[in-house]
Amino acid sequence: MPSARLSVVVTRRLPDVVENRMRDLFDVSLRETDAPMTREELVEAMKTADVLVPTITDKIDAGLVGQAGGNLKLIANYGAGVDHIDVHTARQRGILVSNTPGVLTDDTADMTMALILSVTRRIPEGLAVMQSESWEGWSPTALLGGRIAGRRLGILGMGRIGQAVARRAAVFGMQIHYHNRHRLREEIEQELGATYWESLDQMVARMDVISVNCPHTPSTFHLMNARRLKLMKPEAVIVNTSRGEVIDENALTRMLRSGEISGAGLDVYEQENTANPRLRELKNVVLLPHMGSATMEGRVEMGEKVLLNIKTFDDGHRPPDQVVPSML
Incomplete structure (x- = not known):
């Protein structure tokens, strides 16, 4: 049988x-x-x-x-x-x-770049203007964003997805930096054109864009806490397509509201199905419903x-x- x-x-x-x-x-x-x-x-x-x-x-x-x-x-x-x-x-x-x-590497890396561009180029604000039918035509000073070429990208977590983000960002002309639990082999660093930072604090303080691509473990819970977020430059932005628990969401919300951080793009949240309501009120934040692998x-x-x-x-x-x- x-x-x-x-x-x-x-x-x-x-x-x-x-x-x-x-x-x-x-x-x-x-x-x-x-x-x-x-x-x-x-x-x-x-x-x-x-x-x-x-x-x-x-x-x-x-x-x-x-x-x-x-x-x-x-x-x-x-x-x-x-x-x-x-x-x-x-x-x-x-x-x-x-x-x-492994199967979601490219999809998540694509979404990371989409968030970086959305935040720095203010794409959702432009969409809102068009959807509200309030657009009055082109203006030299309207919705000015920033060019990402030449900016320093700090990748937190240089596994499969982090490396895929690095390859994409390099094509856009960004400078690649990273912090990881273990340093990559020299040949991989050279291939990616990536600079390793042993100190996360020092990397965070010098980057224009921070991309969170590390898993959530006890050691990474609130790795980007209030103290570390305050190290970021006021004109810097942070994106997260990994796990919401890596960032202290309340601290991030306070700093975005006060202008201590320029912007954020989030696809994940501390409370898996709920974004902080105060985040939804901010124009300098792009929120997605966990679409990285979609x-x-x-x-x-x-x-x-x-x-x-x-x-x-x-x-x-x-x-x-x-x-x-x-x-x-």
């Missing part, structure tokens, strides 16, 4: 092509609506499933992992970041965790990674994108 198919629970709606492939391979429970699961629904899913496929909107903490049933052996995250999953507790319970690294190609590739991780696990092997605590 053929072995029973894996029981897989998916917590959010995924692209049709991904859901159809899951139906072909597994005994899958798909989400009928795109609303996040409640905690009670997550508990029930983890009690019954062999594999859970969560997203960033699902908080899989120690309390939730502790209620997992004996069948749950893999949490195959749909996304690269795993800071919403208690990987340590999962490992203690014998539950593997996998993610989908391309059809990227979301399908994420699904393909999830499928590969589950299928490899089902075949008795280690998932190729397994996450272990030492990686965090």
